[in-house]
Structures are given as C-alpha cells and as structure tokens.
Amino acid sequence: MTHPSAELAEFAAQLVYEDIPDDVLRRTEDLMLDCLASTLAGSSARAVQTIAQFADTMGPTSGPSENMVTRRSTSPLFAAMVNAAAAHMVEQDDVHNGSVFHPAAVVFPPAIATAQALGRSGKELLVACVAGYEVGIRVGEFLGRSHYKVFHTTGTAGALAAAVAVGRLLNLNKQQMLHALGSAGTQAAGLWEFLRDAADSKQLHTAKAAANGMTAAYLAHDGFTGAQHILEGPQGMGAGMSQDADPAKLTDRLGTRWTVLETSFKFHASCRHTHPAADALLDVVQSNDLSIDDIASVVAHVHQGAIDVLGPVTNPTSVHQSKFSMGSVLGLIAQQRRAGLPEFDAGLDDPAVAAFRSRVSMELDDEVDTAYPRQWIGKVTVQTRDGRTLTARVDEPKGDPGNTLSRNEIEDKAFRLATYRNAASKEESQALIEKVWSLAELQMVGRFLG
Amino acid sequence: MTHPSAELAEFAAQLVYEDIPDDVLRRTEDLMLDCLASTLAGSSARAVQTIAQFADTMGPTSGPSENMVTRRSTSPLFAAMVNAAAAHMVEQDDVHNGSVFHPAAVVFPPAIATAQALGRSGKELLVACVAGYEVGIRVGEFLGRSHYKVFHTTGTAGALAAAVAVGRLLNLNKQQMLHALGSAGTQAAGLWEFLRDAADSKQLHTAKAAANGMTAAYLAHDGFTGAQHILEGPQGMGAGMSQDADPAKLTDRLGTRWTVLETSFKFHASCRHTHPAADALLDVVQSNDLSIDDIASVVAHVHQGAIDVLGPVTNPTSVHQSKFSMGSVLGLIAQQRRAGLPEFDAGLDDPAVAAFRSRVSMELDDEVDTAYPRQWIGKVTVQTRDGRTLTARVDEPKGDPGNTLSRNEIEDKAFRLATYRNAASKEESQALIEKVWSLAELQMVGRFLG
Incomplete structure (x- = not known):
C-alpha cells in the first residue's frame, strides 16, 4: 500500500487529536462555526426547502441526527444531505484557494450528523473534520484547473472529503478507508452547466457530496469494497475527469502541511x-x-x-x-x-x-x-x-490566511448569518457560538440548536 | 426549447400508451420480467446485502414501496436503491449494444418503486419504462466510446434514464422533465477503476443511478431547477465526460425508432x-x-x-x-x-x-x-x-434482437433466476411471471412478491 490513494487513506485512518497542532484545531472550530451559521442563513431558501421536503418524503421522521433546516431529527444520511444543501446556499462558507474547493459545506454536515448518531466526542469530531479537509483539499489540488473548468470541485472532491470525515468517526482502518475513497470517488459528480441557467444544482452538489461520501464510509465499514486507485488509476477520477491531474499533490506533506490553515473565510456573500x-x-x-x-x-x-x-x-x-x-x-x-x-x-x-x-x-x-x-x-x-x-x-482578499478574520470578526459574521431571516434567535445564535468554542471539552457532541 | 436536451425532455414528458407500438410494449414486459428475476437472483449476494443494510440504517422501516431483497416495504428511494443494486449483480440483466448500457437495472427498480408509491396503473408503468429506455439509451449513444473507456455508462446515463422513468410517473411537464434531466446529469457518476480490484462498485453504480435519477425527478416535481443543456452544453456531460459526444444521437428518430426493440437479453451470466x-x-x-x-x-x-x-x-x-x-x-x-x-x-x-x-x-x-x-x-x-x-x-450473439429469446425461453430463464439460491419459491416465481404478463390490465401495479 504505497500508492497515493493508499497513503491518503492511511493518513486519514490514523490521524489522532494529539498529532494536530493547536492552531489547526482552533481554526477548525472557526470554520465549523462559520459553516453552522451559513447553514442557518441558507435554511429558508427555496432550493434548500425543496431538498428538505424530499428528505421528509424519503427518509425517516425521527433519528439520532439533527436536521438544522427543519429543526427535526432524522437519520445521519438525511441530516447530512439537508444541512449540506443549506451550508453553501448563501455563498458565505469557506474556500480553499489552491484547490478552489469549499470544504466546510461537505465536511461538517456529514461529520456532525455521524458524530451525533454514534455519540462521539467533540475531539473525535474535530479530528474527523481535519482529516476531511486535508484529504478533500488535496484531491481538489490533484484534479487541477482542467477539472474545475467543467466540474464543480466541491461536488466531486467533496464526496471524498465527506467519506473521510465520516470514515474517521466510524473508526475505519486504513484498508476500509481506502475502500471508502473508492466508493466515494466512483460516485463523484457535479457539473458547472447549471450556472448559466441560474439553476439550483449547487445545493444538490453539496447535498449529494455529503450524502454520497457518508454512504461510501458506512458501506466500507460493513465490508463493501471500492477501487484501490480511484484517484490516480488508469480508469479513475484523474483519467476521466481531468487533463492535468497530478498525483504528487495527493500526498503533499501529509501531517506537516495543514491545509486547514490555508482555508479562507468569505467576507463578501458572493462567489x-x-x-x-x-x-x-x-x-x-x-x-x-x-x-x-x-x-x-x-x-x-x-x-x-x-x-x-x-x-x-x-x-x-x-x-x-x-x-x-x-x-x-x-x-x-x-x-x-x-x-x-x-x-x-x-x-x-x-x-x-x-x-x-x-x-x-x-x-x-x-x-x-x-x-x-x-x-x-x-x-x-x-x-x-x-x-x-x-x-x-x-494581494490577499479579506478572509485569506494573510488577511484573515479575528475571532471577534468570526463571531460577528456568524451572529449575522445565524439570525438572517430569523433562522435562529439571538439567544440560540449566542449559544451556538459558545458551544463551538467549547467543543473540544464535550464528551458527546449532541445538538447544536436548543 | 429546440435543443437536444429539451427535445428529449419533451418526448419523455409527452409519451402516451397509445403512441407505443404493441411489440415495444410486449418487449418491455419481457425485459421487466428478466429484470425482476435478475433482482431475485442477486438478492443474497454480499454486496447487495450490505447496501440493503445501509438502507435499513438510513431509510424508513415502512413505506409504500417493495424492497425485493429484504421483502419489507420502505420509501421509494430505498426500494429503488436496493433493488437496482440486486438487479445487476448476477450479470444476467439486459444490454443495449449500441449504447453499451444496461437499461433494465436502472429503469425498472425506480419506476416500479414510484408506481407503487403513487398507485399508478400497469399501463402507466410501462409507458414510464419505455420513456426511460428511449432516453437512457440515446444518452449512452451520445456519450460514445470515449466515455465508456473510463465511465460505466450504466451508472452515468442510468441516472437520466431513471429520472425520466420516475418523472413520467410523476407526470412532469416538459419543462420539469428538462429540470429533472439537468439534476440527474449533474449527479451522473461511475468509473471503471473498480474492475481491476474486483471491487463492489458495479452494484453501487446501479443503486445510485436509480436513486439519483429518482431524486432528480422528485425534486423537479417540487420546483427544483436544473441545467437546461446538461447533455450538450459547454460545461455539461459531453464536455466533461466524453471526447466524441454526438448531440445528434440524442434525438435520433424519437418516436419512430424504438430502442427497446434493439435491447438484448443476456444468455450467458457474464459481461x-x-x-x-x-x-x-x-x-x-x-x-x-x-x-x-x-x-x-x-x-x-x-x-x-x-x-x-x-x-x-x-x-x-x-x-x-x-x-x-x-x-x-x-x-x-x-x-x-x-x-x-x-x-x-x-x-x-x-x-x-x-x-x-x-x-x-x-x-x-x-x-x-x-x-x-x-x-x-x-x-x-x-x-x-x-x-x-x-x-x-x-454475427449476432444469442439474445440479440436477430437471435432473441422466445417467451418460453424468457420464462425459463426467469424461473431459473428467481429460484436461484431459493430467492423465491417456485410458486412465487410462477406468480411473478404471470403478474408481468398481465401488467397492462392492472389498475394498480402493487407488489410483485406475495
């Protein structure tokens, strides 16, 4: 197991809290708050409500995971799907410049839904999210600029990011994690064609990346196998969906370069x-x-x-x-x-x-x-x-790592997003902020809204 | 609305029973029986059972649609997903030569699950399945040989075939049907990379094509929009996933050429x-x-x-x-x-x-x-x-249109498949055969197993 997909899988399966620098963990909390607030801000949008209605028709009406759009509980799959649809709606969630990829929307919703379902701790959730960022961003960089010309990288690389985050919470071993990458990669999809019609596909892309990645991880946990070289293989993602895929990008300084710290906040509510x-x-x-x-x-x-x-x-x-x-x-x-x-x-x-x-x-x-x-x-x-x-x-737009937001600015942005169109009350928004800041101390992640 | 994606959508939305020649309808029944029997034959396989277990974890434990693997009922989404996984498992389901596409596994399971949920008639189900075949096969032909070198066409074109079949049962109008194609196409996925590892992805491809296509159709019914040129547009499926995509193939003799009749039965249980x-x-x-x-x-x-x-x-x-x-x-x-x-x-x-x-x-x-x-x-x-x-x-392998199976041979094959590993009893298998032969007379499709 020394090829790039396997190295990524091994890194993701073996990452532990103690290996992650403190500033990476704190930045992950910042990004999670930014994502949860974006989810609330997007929750009333028509496209999101339609996906929530679909989840009500097809999914269970109760379960261990929190649907932040309907405020009801459901299975992890539908919580991840609906929350991920909402997270990217108002275009205020984060972006990683080098991969042109929005990790938050496809990492936090499935990770949180799984952590709630499995009763995981705040630290376990943070580790899973860091693993999702580090893998997803490298997959986006691997797929490269030619991929992004036609494909929405957040949809494609996003499925692998979600699979890794969920897979880490499921305690997949390195071989299972590789199977999860295989099953996620063979579901990876998302085309830019919708953009010229102002169609709703962007919400479908994040919803499905989150749900498909979770599917891949749960299946791998139960013995379902996937391609071993889904990224760099001759009939894999790079071969089919890119002309400039670079396998070296997949394993670039794993464990020493933390792409979480390279991720930007969006200051303006636009692309x-x-x-x-x-x-x-x-x-x-x-x-x-x-x-x-x-x-x-x-x-x-x-x-x-x-x-x-x-x-x-x-x-x-x-x-x-x-x-x-x-x-x-x-x-x-x-x-x-x-x-x-x-x-x-x-x-x-x-x-x-x-x-x-x-x-x-x-x-x-x-x-x-x-x-x-x-x-x-x-x-x-x-x-x-x-x-x-x-x-x-x-040289660096507001929100980039060299021109970043302070915790005060992050709180201010989160508060404005969470209360946008009265998605959450002021008290709920304040409690949400405090919950994220104390996440690492929680034995069980639990719900984020009252 | 005169571009190829729109013409396909209009054809699919407006197809009615009376427009379909009798031999096409009867062949659709043949192919449905072949598919249902294949589903039973595949139902005990490990990969299928793992997907069924996932559906139990994430989906509702009751509903209007028949899960032929677990013999329980659930929502249409999970019935379609699990049955589609099983339908392709034993490699006995049909194939359309020109598109190198297996339509049955991705058309019948979502169409049947939807017909059961909505209380549709046998004739309405047949129309929906014909529409699914005619569109899916033309999408496969459009994507061409370069696509098939890397992508599993049954996974990719399959999502659109499923969307059309389900969309017809939902009575989508032509504009909604076009949105459904857009949402299906932007979810289309499936890579051949798994094959060299003997991994389980083929079952995931049919499961997800069926589920994703159904998702696209239900969302379109509720107002969710998709790309208008998902097939032929500059950032659509042809642009991203093929080097020889030919838009003329999409609308080739719609309504006069019936690709259902070009579809082959598989005599051997292999690729x-x-x-x-x-x-x-x-x-x-x-x-x-x-x-x-x-x-x-x-x-x-x-x-x-x-x-x-x-x-x-x-x-x-x-x-x-x-x-x-x-x-x-x-x-x-x-x-x-x-x-x-x-x-x-x-x-x-x-x-x-x-x-x-x-x-x-x-x-x-x-x-x-x-x-x-x-x-x-x-x-x-x-x-x-x-x-x-x-x-x-x-010149024509056994099962091809010029060397096809008689209804007796189809019944014999179906009986052997349905009873394989005691998936169904002899009585159930015989009743299944008789039910499909009388489908056009049924006011409500109902369940296929006792």
Whole structure:
C-alpha cells in the first residue's frame, strides 16, 4: 500500500487529536462555526426547502441526527444531505484557494450528523473534520484547473472529503478507508452547466457530496469494497475527469502541511472569484470617496477561472445568480461599499446596480492568472465620469490566511448569518457560538440548536 | 426549447400508451420480467446485502414501496436503491449494444418503486419504462466510446434514464422533465477503476443511478431547477465526460425508432463483452465435439471495448470478477458448454478452468471493432492439442434482437433466476411471471412478491 490513494487513506485512518497542532484545531472550530451559521442563513431558501421536503418524503421522521433546516431529527444520511444543501446556499462558507474547493459545506454536515448518531466526542469530531479537509483539499489540488473548468470541485472532491470525515468517526482502518475513497470517488459528480441557467444544482452538489461520501464510509465499514486507485488509476477520477491531474499533490506533506490553515473565510456573500476585484474596487471607492454614479467603467483584471465561472452570468435573474455576476458584486461595492446578504437581497432589482453591470468588464491578466490558484490577486482599473483613471491592487482578499478574520470578526459574521431571516434567535445564535468554542471539552457532541 | 436536451425532455414528458407500438410494449414486459428475476437472483449476494443494510440504517422501516431483497416495504428511494443494486449483480440483466448500457437495472427498480408509491396503473408503468429506455439509451449513444473507456455508462446515463422513468410517473411537464434531466446529469457518476480490484462498485453504480435519477425527478416535481443543456452544453456531460459526444444521437428518430426493440437479453451470466466469443467457441466445441482438454489455445478476436473492460481481469478472485474474465467464461463454455449462474459458482475454484485461462488470449480485430457497438461480432480461432486450427464466427450473439429469446425461453430463464439460491419459491416465481404478463390490465401495479 504505497500508492497515493493508499497513503491518503492511511493518513486519514490514523490521524489522532494529539498529532494536530493547536492552531489547526482552533481554526477548525472557526470554520465549523462559520459553516453552522451559513447553514442557518441558507435554511429558508427555496432550493434548500425543496431538498428538505424530499428528505421528509424519503427518509425517516425521527433519528439520532439533527436536521438544522427543519429543526427535526432524522437519520445521519438525511441530516447530512439537508444541512449540506443549506451550508453553501448563501455563498458565505469557506474556500480553499489552491484547490478552489469549499470544504466546510461537505465536511461538517456529514461529520456532525455521524458524530451525533454514534455519540462521539467533540475531539473525535474535530479530528474527523481535519482529516476531511486535508484529504478533500488535496484531491481538489490533484484534479487541477482542467477539472474545475467543467466540474464543480466541491461536488466531486467533496464526496471524498465527506467519506473521510465520516470514515474517521466510524473508526475505519486504513484498508476500509481506502475502500471508502473508492466508493466515494466512483460516485463523484457535479457539473458547472447549471450556472448559466441560474439553476439550483449547487445545493444538490453539496447535498449529494455529503450524502454520497457518508454512504461510501458506512458501506466500507460493513465490508463493501471500492477501487484501490480511484484517484490516480488508469480508469479513475484523474483519467476521466481531468487533463492535468497530478498525483504528487495527493500526498503533499501529509501531517506537516495543514491545509486547514490555508482555508479562507468569505467576507463578501458572493462567489469567491469576485472577491479579489471587489476588495480592490472597495479600496478605490473608499480612497477616492466615489459613489456609484461617479464611475464610468471598471475593468477587473482576473484569472481564467473567474471568466469560466462568472462569464456566462450576464443578466442575473435570482439573488443566488447575482452572486456569480461580477457586475452585480462590483455594483454593490460601488453603491453600498459592502456585498453582504442584505445588500444582495436589495440589489437584485435595483436599477442603479443593474445599469452598473454593463459598465463592468473582465479581462484576463497574465500576472493574476499565473499566480492563481496559489494566490488570488485583485486588480481593477476604474474610469471616473470626470476623466480620472484609478487603479488598485489587493494581494490577499479579506478572509485569506494573510488577511484573515479575528475571532471577534468570526463571531460577528456568524451572529449575522445565524439570525438572517430569523433562522435562529439571538439567544440560540449566542449559544451556538459558545458551544463551538467549547467543543473540544464535550464528551458527546449532541445538538447544536436548543 | 429546440435543443437536444429539451427535445428529449419533451418526448419523455409527452409519451402516451397509445403512441407505443404493441411489440415495444410486449418487449418491455419481457425485459421487466428478466429484470425482476435478475433482482431475485442477486438478492443474497454480499454486496447487495450490505447496501440493503445501509438502507435499513438510513431509510424508513415502512413505506409504500417493495424492497425485493429484504421483502419489507420502505420509501421509494430505498426500494429503488436496493433493488437496482440486486438487479445487476448476477450479470444476467439486459444490454443495449449500441449504447453499451444496461437499461433494465436502472429503469425498472425506480419506476416500479414510484408506481407503487403513487398507485399508478400497469399501463402507466410501462409507458414510464419505455420513456426511460428511449432516453437512457440515446444518452449512452451520445456519450460514445470515449466515455465508456473510463465511465460505466450504466451508472452515468442510468441516472437520466431513471429520472425520466420516475418523472413520467410523476407526470412532469416538459419543462420539469428538462429540470429533472439537468439534476440527474449533474449527479451522473461511475468509473471503471473498480474492475481491476474486483471491487463492489458495479452494484453501487446501479443503486445510485436509480436513486439519483429518482431524486432528480422528485425534486423537479417540487420546483427544483436544473441545467437546461446538461447533455450538450459547454460545461455539461459531453464536455466533461466524453471526447466524441454526438448531440445528434440524442434525438435520433424519437418516436419512430424504438430502442427497446434493439435491447438484448443476456444468455450467458457474464459481461456482455464475453458473449460473442463465447457463442463462437460454443459453436466450435459443439460442431467438433471437443472437451476442455482437447483445446490447446483460443484466440478471441474482439473489439477494443472488450480489451478495455476485460483486459485488467487476469486472475479473478471472486465469482463476480470471473464474469469479466474472458478466460474464465471461455473455460466454462469449453468445459460445461454453458456459462450460467451455477457454472460460475462451481467454476471459480475449478483447476481446469483456471488452467484454461492462460490458454486464452484476446486480439483486437479490425472488422469486429469497426462493426462495434452497432453489431457485436464473435470470432474465435481454436488450436486443438491434436494440431487442428478451427474457427467460428457469430454475427449476432444469442439474445440479440436477430437471435432473441422466445417467451418460453424468457420464462425459463426467469424461473431459473428467481429460484436461484431459493430467492423465491417456485410458486412465487410462477406468480411473478404471470403478474408481468398481465401488467397492462392492472389498475394498480402493487407488489410483485406475495
């Protein structure tokens, strides 16, 4: 067992609390809170409610795991599915730059649902989530840029991340964990095609990555076998779903490089590809005290991935789709100097923001594209109506590891997300925050809402 | 709505019983019986039992749909999942040559589970299954040979076939059906990598194709949207999972060409890629009255797809894997003149069959490869120990439309499958056969086992 898939499986199966540095554990708590609050913020959305209704039709009406959308209990599978659908809904959950992968939505929901079902401790849950991040992010890096052009990495790599997190809680041995990777990888799916239609698939991708990964892990626990080389094999994920898959990425400094620490918080409530330009434009607007009407045009100098994902979105017809419109995001920054959930809700039908979209363009920038995805540089060129040309540059968008959020900022973001549209009360939100901060001391994870 | 995905959706949504020729309906009944019997034959296998156990853990313990593996009732999702896992287990379910796709296992289980849940009639069930076949097979043809080199088409195209069958029973309109295709396509998965390890993934592929397609249809019914061009779009299935996708295949003679009639029964209990050579060898063995010991070597002249799928299987370690070993299959033909379920069970550990494997080789044949997948030609060259060179050729393997099974042969095969390992009693098997033959008269589909 020395090939990359096996090394990953062994790492995941053997990771223990004591091997994980303290800052990694604390950052995992930060990311979990960010995810739970995102789940609440997304819980009332139509696409999420439809998945919750499906879970009610097909799943059991009681069980050991907490469905944070319906506030009822069910089996781990449906708790994971529904909560994962909600976690990614408002585009406020985390992102890992190098893999262009949103780990939180596909790691925490299945891990928490399993921990609740099995009566695991807070420390066991944290270990499982770290394992899910470390494997999922490396799988995303392995699949590479060609994969991301067509596939939603959070859906594909996400199934393996979920399998590992659940598998660790099931105490899979290294061979079982390898089977779980095999069964997860052969279920991995998620295509970007939905984006140009503003369709609901993104929620289905996270829901199914979480559920499919959990399926793989539970099956492996009970003796079901999977491919031994699902990632690097000649008929595996790399062969079928990438043109630049690099197996060396799978095992890059396992146990010494902690990708949890490389994971970014999202400050703006939009697709991460808009954030570098949004931060750069915010700098221009604030430094020159511009209003939206002062701006004649904005050129966002971007990487190819931004053009691939955002390019098809020219005339957003839903709040969710507007988060994938560079023009809409920069319009909110120009108008409100903020692109949070309330700004997106108000901005969809705002004529000034709609008019601003046609004044925004994206241009491929060699420097930005070369640095990506290791570094997400933001560069904008602004023409003002009074004839000035203004530029700004941001090397690390707000929320990146070098420009991260403090625990106070994380709490503030979580509180605003959890109480968005009254998903949770102020008291519940405060209790949720405190529960996550004390997670490592809990003998049983238990429920996160009252 | 005139693009290929939309035309397919419209066809599927609008197909009615009166539009379907009588021979298509009767053949659909034949294929359903073949599938139900295959499901029973596979029901006791370990991989199937493990999936059934997972369904018990995660799903409801009662419901409107029949789990033929556990003989209990559950929700449609888990009935579809478990029955679809069983249907493909013993490699006796049908195959469509041109698409290299096994429609039965991914169409009948979700359609039956849904019909039972919604109280649909036998005619409504038949229409839904025809729609599932016609769409799924065209999706398989669209994805093409390059797709099949890495992806298990029954897993990928199967999700769309299942979505259509379930969607028709849910009376989706054409726009909802298109959303269902979008949600099914973005969940489509299944890689061949498991095959070289004799892993259990094939059962997971059919289980998940059935369940994922059903998920897509139910979600579409409740307003969940999907990509409008999931098949032919620039970030759709063709773009991500094929190098030779041909959108014209998607709408080829919809409503006049009935691919149900092109679907083959499997006579041997092995991978279909072994059947042409098996029939040709059977001809040589019978015509010359040879025993296994008379044969010094066999060259099977095959298409590239056979080499891709069977090539990795050199030393089978399970009965299931031996069905993907050309040497094992030809060994049973040489020894037993039959390669059915009992022969495979006995043959795995038979030293004469094991020794025979090293006397069998595959060679790519230009004529065979050019005709494939439209026609599956079998050609073998046999060297006997007494120095003779014998050849045979079969233009249509047994079970193909031009060399098909009669209703008597279908009943005989179904009876043997249903009673295999006492899955069903003789009385139950006979009642099952009679129920399928009278399906079109039933006002409510109901249960298939007592």
